Every structure is written in C-alpha cells, then in structure tokens.
Amino acid sequence: MSYWFPRLYDHLMGPLEQKKFRRIREKLIGKAKGKVLEIGSGTGINFPLYDQADQVVAIEPEPLMLKQSLNRIRQAKIPIEVIEAGGEQLPFADHVFDTVVVTLVLCTIPNPLKALQEIRRVCKVDGQILLFEHVKIDHQVLGSLQDWLTPVWKRLCDGCCLNRDTIHYIKEAGFKIHSIEKYYKGIFITIEARNQYY
Incomplete structure (x- = not known):
C-alpha cells in the first residue's frame, strides 16, 4: 500500500460516506x-x-489503517478485536463465525475468489455473508469505461479494481445469494448470501 493512501483515506471518503454510504452501511451492518x-x-x-x-x-492488512481504527473501537457498542491479516489466508479455524461482513474491500484483494473461499471455510454452515461493494456496471459504454480506467485507478488507489464481477466470484465460491440491492445505477450493490452446502 502506498504511503499517502491510508493517511488520506478518511478525508477523501468522508463526504461520500456521510452523504451516500452511511445509510447503506447502517442497513447492512x-x-x-x-x-x-x-x-x-x-x-x-x-x-x-x-x-x-x-x-x-x-482483519486489516495495512498497519496504519489498523492503528487509525482503534479510535473507532471506543465508539463501538460491542467488543471488537482487530488483527493484522489479509483476506486470502484467514488465521481462524473452520466454521467459527455466524456472520462475515465485507464492505468496499473485494475490489482491492488480488485474488477475490481465494478470499471468498477462505470466508466460506471460516463461516458456519448456513452462516450469513453481508457485502457492500462497487462492481462493473451492466452497461456497454459505462462498463467499457470502467475497463479502460481500471489500470490507472489501481495505481492511484492501491489496487482498487473498478470492474470486478463480484457476483460471479461469490457464486463461484459456492455461496447461495438471497438478495441483491443496487445503488447509484448499479455501480454499488449490497448482497446477502448464505454459506449453504448442497
């Protein structure tokens, strides 16, 4: 991760979080x-x-972001523990979590399928997965624009891919999707899925 991105993240995202994302997060979380x-x-x-x-x-792989999050732990209503780790190799036993939450992060994980497979491993059978992500738009012109912008965007925003087909990865990992809600012309979506085995 670059030097500046974790330091400026809250300042850059603050207006968007307060005006657009807060209600989406509240409903999902x-x-x-x-x-x-x-x-x-x-x-x-x-x-x-x-x-x-x-x-x-x-879990959070970036030490500076993890350190910044400690202030928000004091604002929490329930116990929260933060561990420095990445999503592609989770340091937990199988089937121990009732819920897994993923918000605006699958776009940055180098191997999202591997991360989702790890999430499935640590989530209890019939446990729920709650996601809020930005995805590739199902529109010929805008989707192509996302493809064109992604290489530059990844360099500017520490690996963030504008054109991830997140729904495809979730299905490929074996989750059963129960609901999808689209926001802002489908650029952002929330997904509720279950770790159901057949």
Whole structure:
C-alpha cells in the first residue's frame, strides 16, 4: 500500500460516506448477528454501526489503517478485536463465525475468489455473508469505461479494481445469494448470501 493512501483515506471518503454510504452501511451492518468476522476493516468505519452482534473480530492488512481504527473501537457498542491479516489466508479455524461482513474491500484483494473461499471455510454452515461493494456496471459504454480506467485507478488507489464481477466470484465460491440491492445505477450493490452446502 502506498504511503499517502491510508493517511488520506478518511478525508477523501468522508463526504461520500456521510452523504451516500452511511445509510447503506447502517442497513447492512444492522443484520450482522452472533460472532462476526469483518474482512478489511480499514479505518473502522463500520465499528460504531454494529448493534445486533455479540462480538466482532476484524482483519486489516495495512498497519496504519489498523492503528487509525482503534479510535473507532471506543465508539463501538460491542467488543471488537482487530488483527493484522489479509483476506486470502484467514488465521481462524473452520466454521467459527455466524456472520462475515465485507464492505468496499473485494475490489482491492488480488485474488477475490481465494478470499471468498477462505470466508466460506471460516463461516458456519448456513452462516450469513453481508457485502457492500462497487462492481462493473451492466452497461456497454459505462462498463467499457470502467475497463479502460481500471489500470490507472489501481495505481492511484492501491489496487482498487473498478470492474470486478463480484457476483460471479461469490457464486463461484459456492455461496447461495438471497438478495441483491443496487445503488447509484448499479455501480454499488449490497448482497446477502448464505454459506449453504448442497
């Protein structure tokens, strides 16, 4: 990760978070129950929103973002532990989490399928997965524009891919999708899925 990105992230995203994303996050995070794993917790923007969970274990690979998130732990209503780790190799036993939360992070993970397979491994059978992500738009012109912009965007924003087909990866990992909600012409989506085995 670059030197400047973790330091400026909250300042750059603040207006968007307050005006656009706050309500989306509140609605999604409010559904997290039991023992929760949050993938890529960043600066801890979700921490104050957990109110139905028993506890949250969060992972974050960037040390500076992890350090910045400690302030938001004090604002949380439930116990939160943050561990320095990446999503592609989770340091947990099989089937221990009731809910896994992933918000605006699959776009940056180099191997999203591997991360989702790891999420499936640590999530309990019939556990829930709650995601808020930006995805490639199902529109010929705008989707092509995302493809064209992605190489430059990745360099500017520490690996963020504008054109990820996240729904495809979720299905390929073996999750059963129960609902999808689209926001802002389908650029952003929330997904509720289950770790159901057949």
